[in-house]
Amino acid sequence: MSTFFYKGEENILPSSETPAIEFSDNSKPSKIKEAFLKVLDNKNLSFLLGSGCSSCEIKQTKEGEEDIYQQIGIPVMAPLAKEFYGLAGFQEARGWLKDKLRIDVESKTFATNLESFLSTLHSLSFYHSKVEPLKSDNAGEEDAKQQEKGTKSEFGKLDTAGKINHIIVEARNFILEKMLNEDNVTSKQDEHVLNIYKQFYRKLLSRNSTLPRLSIFTTNYDMYSEKAMDLLGIHYVNGFTGGICKFFNPTIFNYALAEKMDLSQSKWSVIDNFFYLYKIHGSVNWIEAEGENKLFKVREIQEASFDKLKGEATIMIHPTPLKYNASLGSPYSDLFRELQRKLMVNNNILVTIGYSFSDEHINNLIFQAFTIPSFRLIVIGEPTEYNKIGELKKLDDPRIWIIGEEFPKDDEHYIPLHFFKRFVDEVLPDLTNEDLDEKMETTINNLKNLLQ
Structure with a gap:
């Protein structure tokens, strides 16, 4: 496959026309890895993880049968929407949306983006909850006839606002169930996804300890980042404070975890295994809840399950437009403000992985950062004539790096270099002794068995 490393529109990697004697195929990832060694040494460095990072398929082959690919992670937005x-349970609502509200889920706006669909429904829900819809006499007569015949469904008996809210709840619960991924978590089939995240955070720990702690922004609702860091013993700040009851408090992002170096003096040092985690679209384990003396009414629960959360009135898994406390207030405004603050720092580098640039709110903040001459954007992805990454490439700005591999047209299950797994394995430098880490983990597991 053709590997690329664009700085602006120039691919700085050796081309296929270069004699094979001079360059081996392995030299391409090596050159990218060398560049990332310098990136990790940058004082102000942030990562943005998109939905592609948590999506992962495994091949299940049975003798005499075709290969079957099973999604063990979280589907990205396009297959999720499809x-x-x-x-089957959505078809009646689908027809009603198209006939009555002129919302066609097959349109370009909604076909590959369930978040856009939900945002539109929330806007309509806000409107219809404030304005009583007027019904014509004919419509009332038709409703009466259908009720007499007993043909009207439970969905059909709802008014316009009720129908919209019903669809919102169904879509929200669908997303919630997919993000929790409980079947694969229970059977431990998702261990492969979790191990990629563990490897990602473990490698980032090798960064120079004298540099500021890394900021990890993510649009994902799932909890793979938290699980990976917990298993590695990494401390992180995610915006919540408290013990038994954790409530959102953005001031915690101004704090750092430190150890006292000199008992005779007030000398402190920030610990090495520490990250800032910003879930800018919310999380499956955030709910809206009241708390005594709490200005921010967003609570983090520790044991998230579908049975526990499906009955919650408000789960913070997506922003709701036109509602001040959700789209303009906490926690989203605080998280986006933190992203903007980080991007506006001089000599800042933002690395995006698994992010398709389909969120205009995030894109606007990133594009604003280009007003700072020292800002650099590193996109791990493939530019095409149809996507935003391709548009970024056409800007021909050497501050924009695009790294990846052309996706083959004849193999939809091929894993290119810009996918999260291969990026972590082959591009992200590892400055630690991996063998020693594995031996330590094995020893700890063996000690657990001895203590039982």
């Missing part, structure tokens, strides 16, 4: 729109 699956929801195809559910």
Whole structure:
């Protein structure tokens, strides 16, 4: 496959026309890895993880049968939307949306983006909850006839606002169930995804300890980042404070975890295994809740399950437009403000992985950062004539790096270099002794068995 490393529109990697004697195929990832060694040494460095990072398929082969690929991670937005729109229980609502509200889920706006679909429904819900819809006499007569015949469904008996809210709840619960991924978590089939995240954070720990702690921004609702860091014993700040009851408090992002170096003096040092984690679209384990003397009414629960959360009135898994406390207030405004603050720092580098640049709110903040001459954007992805990454490449700005590999047209299951797994394995430098880490982990597991 053709590997690329664009700085502006120039691919700085050796081309396929270069004699094979001079360059081996392995020299391409090596050159990218060398560049990332310098990136990790940058004082102000942030990562943005998109939905592609948590999506992972495994091949299950049975003798005499075709290969079957099973999604063990979290589906990205396009297949997620396609699956929801195809559910048998959604078909009546789908027809009603198209006939009555002129919302066609097959349109370009909604076909590959369930978040856009939900945002639109929230806007309509806000409107219809404030304005009583007017019904014509004919419509009332038709409703009466259908009720007499007993043909009206439970969904059909709802008014316009009720129908919209019903669809919102169904879509929200669908997303919630997919993000929790409980079947694969229980059977431990998702261990492969979790191990990629563990490897990602373990490698980032090798960064020079004298540099500021890394900021990890993510649009993902799932909890793979938290699980990976917990298993590695990494401390992180995610915006919540408290013990038994954890509530959102953005001031915690100004704090750092430190150890006292000199008992005779007030001399402190920030610990090495420490990250800032910003879930800018919310999380499956955030709910809206009241708390005594709490200005921010967003609570983090520790044991998230579908049975526990499906009955919650408000789960923070997506922003809701036109509602001040959700789209303009906490926690989203605080998290986006933190992203903007980090991007506006001089000599800042932002690395995006698994992010398709489909969120205009995030894109606007990133594009604003280009007003700072020292800002650099490193995109791990493939530019095409149809996506935003391709548009970024056309800007021909050497501050924009695009790294990846052309996706083959004849193999939809191929894993290119810009996918999270291969980026972590082959591009992200590892300055630690991996063998020693594995031996330590094995020893700890063996000690656990001895203590039982």
